[in-house]
Amino acid sequence: MKKFLWLGFVLVFLLASCAPAATAAVTPAASETVVATTAAATVSETSVATAESTAAAGDAGKLVVYAPASTSSIPVILAVSQIPGAELTLYSNQSQANTLFLRGDVDILVTGLSVGVDMANNGAPVQMVDSFVSGLSYLVTYGRQVSSLADLKGQEIYIPFEGSPIEEVTAFFAQKEGLTYKTDLTPIYAAFDSSVPLLKQGKATAVVLPEPNVTLVEGQPNVFISVSYFDEWNRLTGTNEGYPQVGAFVNSAWAADHAADIAAFNTQLAAAITSVEADPAAAVTAVSSNYKLAPELLLKSLNRTRYNLVTGTALQDSIENYYQTIGKPLDEKFTASFFGSAQ
Structure with a gap:
């Protein structure tokens, strides 16, 4: 528990300030995967409208996604905009996002691999549903x-x-x-x-x-x-796909009743990554209003970010192989923290 609280403190401290524009000081980050580029970013106009229409009818059935306010989240913005009734928040406070997720206010938390692994190792009922950033x-x-x-x-x-x-x-x-x-x-x-x-x-x-x-x-x-x-x-x-750095996590009880929502999220994320890689300039145009970085800098940053979506049994193999490779094999109890690995 001390380790988890310590991690939360570090994440809050490192994400405390935000980079306003290209000429501003570089923002501190919680890890290699969480870099706050804006303090209170919003999702694209399409997904906001979808979320608002859902909220008007009540929160039942609304898919709530939180993702870090970093350039690595560009495919997530595009993906969520295609899911009817979904709401996306880009966060810069990792500790707050963790708290909302653990108490059930957030359905899907996109975060650094180590954050989710630490949650699971500290007894939180979380499952990993994908890994999608492999170079950052x-x-x-x-x-x-x-x-x-x-x-x-x-x-x-x-x-x-x-x-x-x-x-x-x-x-x-x-x-x-x-x-x-x-x-x-x-x-x-x-x-x-x-x-x-x-x-x-x-x-x-x-x-x-x-x-x-x-x-x-x-x-x-x-x-x-x-x-x-x-x-x-x-x-x-001797590989060619980089290593897992950012993924999506869900509460295991929620996941048991929302396999279709998870499948929809991963399907749209796959399509978004394909779109981003095919035409990064168009992707930047679509999401630039969410960032305080100038579009030309956002495009450079996106072009240096590598994506590789992995799910299911391949996800478990990928994560276990990563930790084995760096000499820190996962505890066997973590096997239950992969959604769909045995499905």
Whole structure:
């Protein structure tokens, strides 16, 4: 329980401020998957209208979805807009979203993989219904471009907080490159609103950032976008689809009675991802009113984000393989936390 409360505190702290526009300071993030780009974003006009018409007839049957106010949620916005009676809120307060979800006010919570896993490990009755973001983070360096973490031997690397998903993958990369993490490569824990200014000043020479933070520092003097964690994972593991980072979670009791709603959400999400990948510019046009990032920056951020929708038994295989690969296998009790894995 202490671990869960600690995680909630960290998430609230790191998501406390918001990036107003392209020239603003980079927003701190709770993990590599939750970056607040607006404090009180709204969904697209189509889905708002749908939700309002449903609310007029009462809340019964309304599907309530919460997703992080980050560029990774663009397919979610498009997907929910196609589900009659659905309501989407883009949140920037992870702890508040967790509370609403756990008390039953939110049907589907889209969040970072580690957040949902921690909920389940702490006894919450949650099930994972999909994973859909497989590439979001980059190693950004100052002064020179590097090709791998091996080039940083003997140096420091800035990580958002200890035990974060970014740190888990960074430690795995270091080990695969023959480095001893925390000896050959020293982590410095700092929220993005602290590490980004240090990067710009040259006082931090290696920082791991998720989108849209990467886009917001691109073009700064002597700053290089050195290593895509998506590409590095594929190179070091011999795979080609990245690793699971963001997914959707539901209450297990709710899921038992709403299989059709979950299927509809995943079907529309699959269609939205296909649409985003086929025409990212059109996707940005459709959702840009939800973000305070300028459309051209939103498009750059979207183009650096990788999607891979996984559901059912393939989802369980994917998540278990990820944790096994990084040396942190899941407890067997987590098997019950995959929706549809045995269906």
